[in-house]
Amino acid sequence: MTPSHNPPADGGFKYNPPHGGPADSDATTVIAARANELIRGNIEGVRRIAFAKARTAVGAYDFLGSYVDDLPSVVDLALIRDAGVKIGADPLGGASVAYWGEIAERHGLDLTVVNPLVDPTFRFMTLDWDEKIRMDCSSPSAMASLIARKDDYDIATGNDADADRHGIVTPDGGLMNPNHFLSVAIAHLFGGNRPGWPAGARIGKTLVSSSMIDRVAASLDKPMVEVPVGFKWFVPGLIDGSFGFGGEESAGASFLRMDGSTRTTDKDGLILCLLASEIPAKTGSSPSALYAGLVAEHGDPAYARVDAPATREQKAKLAALSPDDVTATTLAGEQITGRLTEAPGNGAKIGGLKVTTESAWFAARPSGTEDVYKIYAESFRGPDHPARVQAEAREVVSAALG
Amino acid sequence: MAPDSRAGTPAQPSDTVDVAHLVTAYFDLEPDPDNVDQQVAFGTSGHRGSSLSTSFNEVHIAATTRAICDYRKEQGYDGPLFIGRDTHALSEPARATALEVLVANDVTVLVDDRDGFTPTPRCRTPSSAPTRASSPVSPTASW
Numbered sequence: 001m002t003p004s005h006n007p008p009a010d011g012g013f014k015y016n017p018p019h020g021g022p023a024d025s026d027a028t029t030v031i032a033a034r035a036n037e038l039i040r041g042n043i044e045g046v047r048r049i050a051f052a053k054a055r056t057a058v059g060a061y062d063f064l065g066s067y068v069d070d071l072p073s074v075v076d077l078a079l080i081r082d083a084g085v086k087i088g089a090d091p092l093g094g095a096s097v098a099y100w101g102e103i104a105e106r107h108g109l110d111l112t113v114v115n116p117l118v119d120p121t122f123r124f125m126t127l128d129w130d131e132k133i134r135m136d137c138s139s140p141s142a143m144a145s146l147i148a149r150k151d152d153y154d155i156a157t158g159n160d161a162d163a164d165r166h167g168i169v170t171p172d173g174g175l176m177n178p179n180h181f182l183s184v185a186i187a188h189l190f191g192g193n194r195p196g197w198p199a200g201a202r203i204g205k206t207l208v209s210s211s212m213i214d215r216v217a218a219s220l221d222k223p224m225v226e227v228p229v230g231f232k233w234f235v236p237g238l239i240d241g242s243f244g245f246g247g248e249e250s251a252g253a254s255f256l257r258m259d260g261s262t263r264t265t266d267k268d269g270l271i272l273c274l275l276a277s278e279i280p281a282k283t284g285s286s287p288s289a290l291y292a293g294l295v296a297e298h299g300d301p302a303y304a305r306v307d308a309p310a311t312r313e314q315k316a317k318l319a320a321l322s323p324d325d326v327t328a329t330t331l332a333g334e335q336i337t338g339r340l341t342e343a344p345g346n347g348a349k350i351g352g353l354k355v356t357t358e359s360a361w362f363a364a365r366p367s368g369t370e371d372v373y374k375i376y377a378e379s380f381r382g383p384d385h386p387a388r389v390q391a392e393a394r395e396v397v398s399a400a401l402g
Numbered sequence: 403m404a405p406d407s408r409a410g411t412p413a414q415p416s417d418t419v420d421v422a423h424l425v426t427a428y429f430d431l432e433p434d435p436d437n438v439d440q441q442v443a444f445g446t447s448g449h450r451g452s453s454l455s456t457s458f459n460e461v462h463i464a465a466t467t468r469a470i471c472d473y474r475k476e477q478g479y480d481g482p483l484f485i486g487r488d489t490h491a492l493s494e495p496a497r498a499t500a501l502e503v504l505v506a507n508d509v510t511v512l513v514d515d516r517d518g519f520t521p522t523p524r525c526r527t528p529s530s531a532p533t534r535a536s537s538p539v540s541p542t543a544s545w
Contacts, residue, residue: 001496002488009419011458011492014448022446032444034469040435046468047506054505060515063524095488095519120491121418144410162488163521268523
C-alpha cells in the first residue's frame with residue numbers, strides 16, 4: 001500500500017505476482033476490468049470478514065530483520081564501516097525510517113537518520129517545484145533541507161515514501177542527477193568491484209536513460225541491454241542473473257548480490273544509497289567527483305525532457321509507429337543512425353519512437369494521463385543542443401504521424 | 403519557476419492535509435462507476451488516487467483486492483501473499499480493507515511482525531522469501 005512519492009492526500013495499491021517484480025499488463029488489465037465490474041455491481045459478492053477477525057488470521061513475517069541481515073550479501077558494508085564513511089540518511093518521513101536505524105545498529109555504520117519523524121501530513125518537507133508536498137528524492141526542491149546539510153556528511157541520501165527510489169547528495173556536488181549516479185554506479189559495479197558476478201552479466205538500462213551509460217559500457221567492454229520504460233523489463237534478467245544491474249533514469253535501480261544471485265526484482269532505494277557509500281569507501285572519491293571523471297573521459301551529455309501537445313488519436317498513432325514511418329535522414333545537424341520502435345535489448349515495443357545520431361538521441365512517448373507526448377533528448381554537443389534536438393524531434397514526429 | 407515560488411521552502415500549516423478528514427472520506431465517499439476519474443486504473447504501479455477525489459476509497463480497494471484474489475486463483479497462485487504499507491495516511495485503512503477481503507477469500511497473508519512500515523523492496527525479494535516445498539508456485543506474491 002503506497003502511492004510512492006506522491007502527496008500526502010494520495011493512496012496507492014500495487015500488486016507484484018510471484019516473480020516479485022511489477023505486474024505486467026496482462027495481469028493489471030484483467031485486475032482493473034474485474035475491479036470496475038465489481039464496483040458497478042456495488043461490490044456485491046465481495047466476501048469480507050470483520051477487521052478484528054482478519055487481523056488475528058494473518059501470519060507474521062520479519063520483514064525488517066530478514067532484509068537488514070542480508071545486506072552484506074549485496075553491498076560491502078564492512079568496507080564502508082572500516083573506511084568510516086559518515087552517512088546521513090533521510091527517509092523523508094517514509095517507510096524506510098526504521099530500516100536505516102537498524103542498518104546502522106546491526107552493521108556498525110556511522111549513519112545518522114537525519115529526520116526520524118513520521119507524520120502523515122509530512123509537514124517537515126520542503127515544497128516541491130509546484131509548491132506541493134511530494135516525497136521525491138530526485139527533486140532538488142523536495143530535497144532542499146538535506147542538500148543544505150550536505151557538508152555534515154560524506155554521503156547524504158534520501159528515499160521516497162516507499163523507498164524504492166534513491167537520491168544521492170555529496171558535499172562537492174549536491175544532489176546528483178539520477179542519470180549521473182546511475183553512470184557512476186554502473187562504472188563501479190562493472191569496473192572490477194563485483195568479481196563474483198557472472199562474466200557475461202549485462203548492464204540493463206531503459207532507453208530514455210543517459211547514453212553516458214552506453215559509453216561507460218563500451219569502455220569497460222561490458223554488454224549493455226536497452227529495454228522500454230518500466231522496471232518490469234528487468235525482472236527476467238535479475239531472476240536468472242543475466243543482468244547484473246537494472247536502472248531507470250527516474251532514480252530506481254537494483255542489482256545482484258555479490259555472488260551473482262538475485263537480491264530483488266523491483267527497485268531498491270536502500271541498496272543504491274548504501275552503494276553510494278561503498279563507492280567512496282573503495283575509491284576515496286565521491287560519486288560526483290567520479291562522474292566528473294567520466295565526463296572528462298567520455299564527454300558532457302546534456303539531458304532534457306519537454307511535453308508537446310497531442311490528441312488522443314495522435315497519441316495512439318505514436319504508440320503504434322513503425323521505423324518506416326520515419327522519413328527524416330538527419331537530426332539537429334547529424335545523420336540519423338537509428339530509428340527504433342522496439343527496444344534493441346529485448347524486442348519489446350517502445351510504445352513510441354527513439355531516433356539516434358552519433359552524439360544525440362530523442363525519444364517520444366505518449367503520456368498515459370494527459371493530452372501530451374513527452375520528448376526526452378540528450379546530446380554530447382553542448383548544453384544548448386538538446387533544445388534543437390527536441391525542436392526537430394517535433395517535426396520528425398509530426399511527419400511520421402502524417 | 404516563478405521568482406516568488408515557495409519551491410524548496412519549508413511547508414506551512416496551510417500546505418498540510420486534514421488527515422482525519424482524509425480517512426473519513428476513504429470510508430464515506432462512493433465512486434460513480436460511470437465517471438472514468440473514479441474508476442480503478444490499475445497499471446504497472448498499481449492503482450493511485452485520493453479519497454478526497456473519490457478515486458481511492460474503501461470500495462476501490464475491496465473490489466481490487468477481490469479482483470487480485472480471482473487473478474491468483476486463475477493463475478494457480480496459492481502461496482502466501484506479503485502485504486506492507488508505507489507512511490501515507492491512506493495506506494493503513496486500505497491495508498485493513500485488503501486484509502478483510504483477503505482473509506475472507508482464504509488467502510494466506512503475511513504482515514510485518516512489528517506492525518510497522520515496510521519499504522517496497524522489502525516486499526519484492528523472491529529468493530529470500532520463505533518457501534513451501536509443496537506449493538507448485540513460488541509462494542512470493544506480494545504488494
